[in-house]
Amino acid sequence: xxxxxxxxxxxxxxxxxxxxxxxxxxxxxxxxxxxxxxxxxxxxxxxxxxxxxxxxxxxxxxxxxxxxxxxxxxxxxxxxxxxxxxxxxxxxxxxxxxxxxxxxxxxxxxxxxxxxxxxxxxxxxxxxxxxxxxxxxxxxxxxxxxxxxxxxxxxxxxxxxxxxxxxxxxxxxxxxxxxxxxxxxxxxxxxxxxxxxxxxxxxxxxxxxxxxxxxxxxxxxxxxxxxxxxxxxxxxxxxxxxxxxxxxxxxxx
Numbered sequence: 001x002x003x004x005x006x007x008x009x010x011x012x013x014x015x016x017x018x019x020x021x022x023x024x025x026x027x028x029x030x031x032x033x034x035x036x037x038x039x040x041x042x043x044x045x046x047x048x049x050x051x052x053x054x055x056x057x058x059x060x061x062x063x064x065x066x067x068x069x070x071x072x073x074x075x076x077x078x079x080x081x082x083x084x085x086x087x088x089x090x091x092x093x094x095x096x097x098x099x100x101x102x103x104x105x106x107x108x109x110x111x112x113x114x115x116x117x118x119x120x121x122x123x124x125x126x127x128x129x130x131x132x133x134x135x136x137x138x139x140x141x142x143x144x145x146x147x148x149x150x151x152x153x154x155x156x157x158x159x160x161x162x163x164x165x166x167x168x169x170x171x172x173x174x175x176x177x178x179x180x181x182x183x184x185x186x187x188x189x190x191x192x193x194x195x196x197x198x199x200x201x202x203x204x205x206x207x208x209x210x211x212x213x214x215x216x217x218x219x220x221x222x223x224x225x226x227x228x229x230x231x232x233x234x235x236x237x238x239x240x241x242x243x244x245x246x247x248x249x250x251x252x253x
Contacts, residue, residue, distance in 0.1 A: 099173050104237075107233045139165075179194070
């Protein structure tokens with residue numbers, strides 16, 4: 001009943017049917033920007049989803065099977081969009097916004113799940129869940145070839161500059177993208193939106209893993225990690241605000 005409610009209940013905010021409808025409207029609007037294969041995938045996704053929605057009282061296994069198939073189609077659709085849409089100069093701001101959003105989401109997850117202290121069993125389950133939601137489970141296993149350890153996960157998701165989905169990699173990507181935006185004047189110096197990103201990258205690059213993992217006696221929060229993530233989030237919000245002022249509010253530096 002819960003699976004059916006999440007999928008079809010018209011009164012439930014965030015249900016799958018509502019999200020698919022919103023995505024369909026967006027896909028129609030941006031269809032001329034998307035590759036042909038992405039359109040084909042979405043057309044097939046929409047057809048199979050509509051057939052699924054017409055089923056009366058479907059068996060739970062049938063629902064799970066179709067939701068798994070939907071997830072795979074959405075992931076393929078997303079990858080095709082990222083490969084094509086972000087190569088267009090006109091989509092540069094979109095890519096910057098996506099990186100800021102992914103960074104903030106990772107910071108939120110890390111502050112919630114990596115800063116508290118856990119017992120052994122709980123820590124294993126929390127770390128596995130976090131890596132899974134970050135789509136980094138297999139990459140972690142290939143990198144460390146060991147069980148889930150708090151120190152390794154913090155290093156992997158926050159400090160590993162060679163892992164494309166880590167926080168430092170997302171911020172480094174922002175540093176490479178921002179200079180490509182048109183500047184109004186004083187092009188020799190960092191702009192107001194580049195400064196906070198440069199500060200964020202410097203802070204995370206200079207951070208020591210031991211300090212981030214340290215847990216003071218009788219403390220339940222890794223204060224060093226929590227403080228760093230809080231400051232990074234503030235810098236990203238500041239950069240986002242300055243970008244909005246510059247490119248969406250006719251703001252001249």
